[in-house]
Amino acid sequence: LSPPGPELPDKPRSATAADEADLAARARAGDEPAFEQLVRMYERPLYNYLYRMCGNGADAEELAQAALVRSWEKLDSFRGASSFKTWLYRIATNLCYNLKSRRKPTEELSEFLPAPDSERPEAEFRQKVREELVRRALDALPADQRSALVLSTYQELSYREIAEAMGKSVRAVDSLLFRAKTNVRKQLADARAKGIV
Amino acid sequence: VSNESSFDMTCKETVTLLPPYLDGELAGRPQVAVSEHLASCAACLEELEAMRGDLALLRSGTVPEPVAFIATRVMAEIRQKGRKAPRRFGRLAGTVAAVIVVAFSIGAGVFFGSGLSANGNERETGSTESAVAYVESSTTDLYSFMAGGE
Numbered sequence: 001l002s003p004p005g006p007e008l009p010d011k012p013r014s015a016t017a018a019d020e021a022d023l024a025a026r027a028r029a030g031d032e033p034a035f036e037q038l039v040r041m042y043e044r045p046l047y048n049y050l051y052r053m054c055g056n057g058a059d060a061e062e063l064a065q066a067a068l069v070r071s072w073e074k075l076d077s078f079r080g081a082s083s084f085k086t087w088l089y090r091i092a093t094n095l096c097y098n099l100k101s102r103r104k105p106t107e108e109l110s111e112f113l114p115a116p117d118s119e120r121p122e123a124e125f126r127q128k129v130r131e132e133l134v135r136r137a138l139d140a141l142p143a144d145q146r147s148a149l150v151l152s153t154y155q156e157l158s159y160r161e162i163a164e165a166m167g168k169s170v171r172a173v174d175s176l177l178f179r180a181k182t183n184v185r186k187q188l189a190d191a192r193a194k195g196i197v
Numbered sequence: 198v199s200n201e202s203s204f205d206m207t208c209k210e211t212v213t214l215l216p217p218y219l220d221g222e223l224a225g226r227p228q229v230a231v232s233e234h235l236a237s238c239a240a241c242l243e244e245l246e247a248m249r250g251d252l253a254l255l256r257s258g259t260v261p262e263p264v265a266f267i268a269t270r271v272m273a274e275i276r277q278k279g280r281k282a283p284r285r286f287g288r289l290a291g292t293v294a295a296v297i298v299v300a301f302s303i304g305a306g307v308f309f310g311s312g313l314s315a316n317g318n319e320r321e322t323g324s325t326e327s328a329v330a331y332v333e334s335s336t337t338d339l340y341s342f343m344a345g346g347e
Contacts, residue, residue: 043263047260051261061265130254134255153252185248
């Protein structure tokens with residue numbers, strides 16, 4: 001595995017949009033090293049996106065690998081109308097939706113969180129709680145709201161890019177994000193009232 | 198709580214625009230209108246700060262390092278599988294080809310089958326083998342053609 005990006009692992013390392021378009025064009029023509037560069041650019045951002053979509057590392061790794069392999073197999077259909085990045089996220093999003101539709105909801109928060117103990121300092125425990133609350137808040141969102149929120153908040157895609165990645169209009173993305181943020185607020189309200197976050 | 202600005206933006210309209218405002222997706226008049234409204238409306242400003250807090254909380258979470266060597270595994274898998282040849286005619290052509298193959302199969306079966314009833318068992322073996330060979334040959338040619346082969 002190539003080392004993760006030191007600053008923003010949610011975003012691809014280096015390469016401008018023009019570089020990416022060039023790599024994608026060469027990969028489409030069968031240039032394997034060019035495709036490998038794209039893979040190494042996107043393996044971590046894609047994994048991070050899928051981790052937040054799935055809520056666990058094993059699924060995220062599996063889906064990231066599947067999405068990248070599928071992108072290679074489907075490169076013939078990539079015409080460059082959108083960026084390679086949004087096209088790749090679209091493949092990954094569809095794979096993730098398929099997986100989630102086959103999965104049961106996860107367990108309750110109280111069943112997951114361990115009690116604080118002497119081996120686990122308070123600050124670390126509170127951070128763990130916050131992370132779990134965030135995971136739960138994301139998990140409670142409908143898939144399309146969650147996808148839009150993760151792509152916006154973590155991957156830092158613009159609304160236009162999110163629209164491309166999700167196959168929706170910019171207006172629809174705007175609406176999804178409003179509802180997602182409203183729902184997250186509701187999800188976190190209880191924890192806020194209790195002073196947990 | 199102020200319900201008006203120079204662009205007559207209500208609190209309800211402002212709150213709806215806060216997410217794109219925070220995400221830097223607003224420009225021009227809407228951006229100015231939201232800014233003006235926020236400057237004079239404590240409730241909407243509080244809402245904006247709450248949204249900022251939510252986003253900060255969302256971003257505070259970490260993602261564990263992947264265990265797998267994703268890129269290495271991806272490249273190994275595609276090298277093992279090889280690249281599919283570009284499809285010249287798309288999915289529809291594939292469907293049409295499949296229909297043709299099936300039609301040939303049925304046609305060949307009917308043709309050779311009728312020969313069987315007219316000429317007895319000795320013809321049966323030869324007829325079936327010919328039909329199978331014919332269908333296999335047709336199928337191979339079609340798939341070769343679809344894959345871009347000569």
